[in-house]
Structure formats: structure tokens, C-alpha cells
Amino acid sequence: MKEITSLQNATIKETKKLLKPKYREQTGDYLIEGEHLIQEALKEALNFEKIFVTEKFIANHETFELLKASTDVFLVSEQVMKSLSSLPTPQGIAGVLQQQEKPLQFPLEGPLLILDRVQDPGNVGTMIRTADAAGYAGVVLGEGCADIYSGKVQRSLQGSHFHLPVVQKKLETFLPFLKENGIQLLGTALDEEAKIYTEFTPEKNFALIMGNEGQGVAQQFLQLTDRNLYIPIHGQAESLNVAVAAGILMYGLKGKILQKY
Amino acid sequence: MKEITSLQNATIKETKKLLKPKYREQTGDYLIEGEHLIQEALKEALNFEKIFVTEKFIANHETFELLKASTDVFLVSEQVMKSLSSLPTPQGIAGVLQQQEKPLQFPLEGPLLILDRVQDPGNVGTMIRTADAAGYAGVVLGEGCADIYSGKVQRSLQGSHFHLPVVQKKLETFLPFLKENGIQLLGTALDEEAKIYTEFTPEKNFALIMGNEGQGVAQQFLQLTDRNLYIPIHGQAESLNVAVAAGILMYGLKGKILQKY
Structure with a gap:
């Protein structure tokens, strides 16, 4: 030594x-x-x-x-x-x-989590860790997300990038690619047609898109989704932390799939 | 000026x-x-x-x-x-x-979240914000939690301490007090008798205890609970971030209550 x-x-x-x-x-x-x-x-x-x-x-x-x-x-x-x-x-x-990306395997062996401009390193790391825990098949980071190789993301990741594919893609082309391959695209938004997540059962292969801390998922991506979901706010908070929201949705949707398939 | x-x-x-x-x-x-x-x-x-x-x-x-x-x-x-x-x-x-604590109102008008030695300011703030969003009646901080009046907690709180009671108590005496007043105590742990949270329906008035980042809920408090719950890990992550876990449990249990009562 x-x-x-x-x-x-x-x-x-x-x-x-x-x-x-x-x-x-x-x-x-x-x-x-x-x-x-x-x-x-x-x-x-x-x-x-x-x-x-x-x-x-x-x-x-x-x-x-x-x-x-x-x-x-x-x-x-x-x-x-x-x-x-x-x-x-x-x-x-x-x-x-x-730096090594595990490649995404198609056909997918579980749902995907997709991040659109999630900027806080702690949020990005925590969401990947939760995707790992919830048995998701991978995490896709669009442009403008925190760098997963930074110290802060690595600390909140706790090694989950060793367990599942975490890949960087341009969502402009990757989301249409998923659709063509029969993956159900789920956005998170509060538009009129959005559904409470508990009242929705996804298809077995879906991709859930979570958005930027302040702005949510970009409109151009929401227009591509098959369905947009939201979490009801029962109290006075204006919103949830995005990593917490991702956890609630990932586990909620996974539970629906375990029940049904 | x-x-x-x-x-x-x-x-x-x-x-x-x-x-x-x-x-x-x-x-x-x-x-x-x-x-x-x-x-x-x-x-x-x-x-x-x-x-x-x-x-x-x-x-x-x-x-x-x-x-x-x-x-x-x-x-x-x-x-x-x-x-x-x-x-x-x-x-x-x-x-x-x-510094002003809104007092807890009894009888409770919703479930309580109780934190046992949650040390990370971001986790404490985020959990209070989530309790607010999920319509909980209040948050109780035991000894050893991050100071809610620090800048970091305030930033992740986003004002939720203005919306709901956030009070400091000694859990050694407060947990028995809750039990005596008919509040169901739910711990989070992986012991043999713990139940998957999705397979459990709480009573209308319950208190959910979340624990320290590394050590979980203290044994002495787990012994007082009516039931301990856990979140299944489907992938390879060893655990979930405590604020994410709290979000999944708070919304999961709230959903059960909305369905039943």
C-alpha cells in the first residue's frame, strides 16, 4: 500500500x-x-x-x-x-x-421511473433509491436533472445505481419510443382529466414521469402521456416534496399491479 | 422604513x-x-x-x-x-x-404523526409538510429530533407549521397518554409480528411513529404499540428514506380510513 x-x-x-x-x-x-x-x-x-x-x-x-x-x-x-x-x-x-450505465433491458421487467428536470440532488438520489426498493425496472433521467455522480446524489442513492439501470435520455425522443413499444405513459399533473392515483390501475408495463420541483412535468411531455395522475391534498400544504410524491405513486401503482397481475 | x-x-x-x-x-x-x-x-x-x-x-x-x-x-x-x-x-x-406551538386539540380530528429522534432537518421538515398534505391532525416530535426552527427545517416545512400543530413531547409519557385516550399506536418495524401496511386497516384515530434514520423506532416505544407496520422491499435497496417511507405510510393509511369511515 x-x-x-x-x-x-x-x-x-x-x-x-x-x-x-x-x-x-x-x-x-x-x-x-x-x-x-x-x-x-x-x-x-x-x-x-x-x-x-x-x-x-x-x-x-x-x-x-x-x-x-x-x-x-x-x-x-x-x-x-x-x-x-x-x-x-x-x-x-x-x-x-x-461511470457505468447498466443498460435498460427490453422487454421491461417492471415499471420505469422517468425524471424531467428534477434538480435537487437529494431528490434525485432518493427517487432512484425508492425505485430500487419498489422493484422498478429502471430510472430514466431527462436533460436538466442533477448529476447522479455528484457526492450529494451518491449519498442519497445509497448504491441503488449499482442495482438497477439509471440511464440518461432525451425525453423528446425517448417518450415516443416508449409509446411505440407499448409502454403506458403516466404523467403527474393537476389538469382536468387527471385522475386520483388510488382510483387508477396501470397496465403492467408503464412509465411514471415526475417533474421539476417548481414547475412539474413539462407541458410537451404531459401531452404525450396516456393518463395523468395526482395525489389529493387533504390539508393546507400547497404541494408535496417531489421525492415523497414519487414514493407514494411508485408504491401505490406497484400495489395495484401486484393485486391485478 | x-x-x-x-x-x-x-x-x-x-x-x-x-x-x-x-x-x-x-x-x-x-x-x-x-x-x-x-x-x-x-x-x-x-x-x-x-x-x-x-x-x-x-x-x-x-x-x-x-x-x-x-x-x-x-x-x-x-x-x-x-x-x-x-x-x-x-x-x-x-x-x-x-416560536409558537399550536396546541393539539383533543379529541383528535385526524391521525397523528410522531417522530422519534429523526435527525436530518430535511427529513423532519418534509415529514411535517407531508402530514399537512395528508390531512393529519398534528405532528409530535420526541426528544432528539432536528430543531424545527432551524433554517433547513423551515425550508423543507414550507410553512406547514403554520397550518397544523407541531409539538414537542417526551414520548416516554406521551405515548402512554395517547393509549389511555384510546388512540391506536402504530409503530414501524420489521419484527415478526409486523404487518405489511397495505394489509392493515387502522382505527379512525391512530398515531403513526416513525424513527431515527439509522436505528428506526426505539425498542421501548415499539413495545407500547398496538401494531407494527412495514413497507415491503421488492428490489435490492436495503431500506427507504424515512421521509419517503412516512409519505407512503401516511397516505396509505389515510386511504384506508377514507374508504372505511
Whole structure:
């Protein structure tokens, strides 16, 4: 294991750049940190380009597996670890992975979640995690969504992008493609023809579109949907957080499918 | 309208302290910022102790109502506004309010949400907002929850604490009190006797307990519940975000009640 204690080390300077979106895009790499995420990647037998650990982490953990997971494992000082972390208190382990999209498999083996310009990293990560939990076949991110390889999205994702396909598509062409392939498109909106989600049973293969935090799903996409759904507001709140709304709809619709098919 | 351009101004120095929990507790005051939250407070006819606005905000908004809402309205520079804000880009308006709990009304006019040591400010705020949307009668925070008067909770709350009672209680005594008053206590857990939430119909007056992000609901409280519920995981995610889980359960149980009663 090589040791690095200097912030000026070339490997560290290079890796630190991955905290910035531009450099992630250029290199196709990204950083994950914390024991849980690293373990999730190891379960998938992913190869790390580099792994960084602190002495304290090694002292408290079984690290045999880590040493096999990358040819480049670096022992770094607390200060160096801090420079690689997007957290106020780094967790003592970080790794560099290649960005990899699991491809969507057709015919679909479950419903899809589609995000239209969801901007908050926590919302994007949480929605993917919920899609994973609810047994969805994949998540599609249209343009203008938060970058799933950012530290914040990775933290709320909790490794779900290792479990199910999370792919980026232009919705202008991808939604018509889904329709042509017999996938029922469900929007979320409060228009006159929208239906309360509990009073609606979807077809087995459907795609649910959730929209931007302030503006909802874009009109041009709502016009393509087979049906728009909404969640009734019983109290005085004006709306629900979009990740909560997605959870209610994903589980609600999944429940209908489990009952019927 | 008085004008303040100096960061050294005594009113500003005093108000800035409200960004810290300790000072909020000492004074019983708190800061809210942004047009939406201020409007929500105005709807409730709350009296602001102080209001701070920037010239830019005044130029772009109808501010007549604001001038009535407080005897102390201050025109402040962008720099001064920034010093009062917990946001990277302040929204040009902030106000000081007294912390006020709407009391819970018995008999309850709907279900309760109870939080046991939910620590993330975004989760606490989002759960209260969802309880508001789902028509719950109130939210009870046990010890160890995030401070609802912090900037982060206020942002995710979106004014819901103006709509429904959000009260702090010691759960050790409050849960037995609810039981004695015939409120059905529902926990969330994965024990052997726990039931899938979709297969359970609650009584009309129930209280749903959601727990800490990592540890769930404390054992001592789970032992007091009439029934524990869980959300099935169909995919590979280990768990759901607690605010999403709360949304699924709150709407799921509310739906059962609407069907039955």
C-alpha cells in the first residue's frame, strides 16, 4: 500500500478534481465515499481505479477485500482524505470508479421511473433509491436533472445505481419510443382529466414521469402521456416534496399491479 | 422604513444570532426567509417582530402588506441580508417571529404523526409538510429530533407549521397518554409480528411513529404499540428514506380510513 501525506501529491490533485462536474464529465470517473457505498460496489465486483483509506479506517475494519478490489490502494493522512471528501466529516474511505450505465433491458421487467428536470440532488438520489426498493425496472433521467455522480446524489442513492439501470435520455425522443413499444405513459399533473392515483390501475408495463420541483412535468411531455395522475391534498400544504410524491405513486401503482397481475 | 447598511448595526448583530440553536432557545424567536414563507405567515396574520427587505425585493414585489405586518421594517443592503441568511443566495426578505406551538386539540380530528429522534432537518421538515398534505391532525416530535426552527427545517416545512400543530413531547409519557385516550399506536418495524401496511386497516384515530434514520423506532416505544407496520422491499435497496417511507405510510393509511369511515 502506497502512502500519501501531501496535498500536493499528483494523484490527490487529480482525484480532487472529480468533486467538480466538468472534470467528472471529461474523465468519465467519479468518487464514492464511506464504507456502505464502497461495500455496495464491492458486492457488484466493480474494479476501483483507486482506493484511499486512512489508518484509522484500517484499524477499525476488515480490509482484506479492499486490497483485492484495486491495484491502487493508498494510505492517506486525515488531511488528505478531507481534501477528497464532500462531507464535513469524512468517513475514512473513498474510491474512484468509472461511470457505468447498466443498460435498460427490453422487454421491461417492471415499471420505469422517468425524471424531467428534477434538480435537487437529494431528490434525485432518493427517487432512484425508492425505485430500487419498489422493484422498478429502471430510472430514466431527462436533460436538466442533477448529476447522479455528484457526492450529494451518491449519498442519497445509497448504491441503488449499482442495482438497477439509471440511464440518461432525451425525453423528446425517448417518450415516443416508449409509446411505440407499448409502454403506458403516466404523467403527474393537476389538469382536468387527471385522475386520483388510488382510483387508477396501470397496465403492467408503464412509465411514471415526475417533474421539476417548481414547475412539474413539462407541458410537451404531459401531452404525450396516456393518463395523468395526482395525489389529493387533504390539508393546507400547497404541494408535496417531489421525492415523497414519487414514493407514494411508485408504491401505490406497484400495489395495484401486484393485486391485478 | 429604517435603513441599515452596516453589518455592525446592533439589530443585525442581534438578529444574526438567531441562526444559532442556542440563541433561538434563549429568546424563543426564529428567522424565516423567502417570499413564500413570509406570505404563509402573513396568511396566518402573524405579527413579525422585525422584517428585513432589500431594495431589489421591494422593486419587484407588492409590499404594502409587509408594512402592516410589523412595526419594525428595515431596508437593508444585499450584504446585510446575506449575513442574516442561511442560503447561498438570499431571497431578499427575512422576518423574525416568535416560536409558537399550536396546541393539539383533543379529541383528535385526524391521525397523528410522531417522530422519534429523526435527525436530518430535511427529513423532519418534509415529514411535517407531508402530514399537512395528508390531512393529519398534528405532528409530535420526541426528544432528539432536528430543531424545527432551524433554517433547513423551515425550508423543507414550507410553512406547514403554520397550518397544523407541531409539538414537542417526551414520548416516554406521551405515548402512554395517547393509549389511555384510546388512540391506536402504530409503530414501524420489521419484527415478526409486523404487518405489511397495505394489509392493515387502522382505527379512525391512530398515531403513526416513525424513527431515527439509522436505528428506526426505539425498542421501548415499539413495545407500547398496538401494531407494527412495514413497507415491503421488492428490489435490492436495503431500506427507504424515512421521509419517503412516512409519505407512503401516511397516505396509505389515510386511504384506508377514507374508504372505511
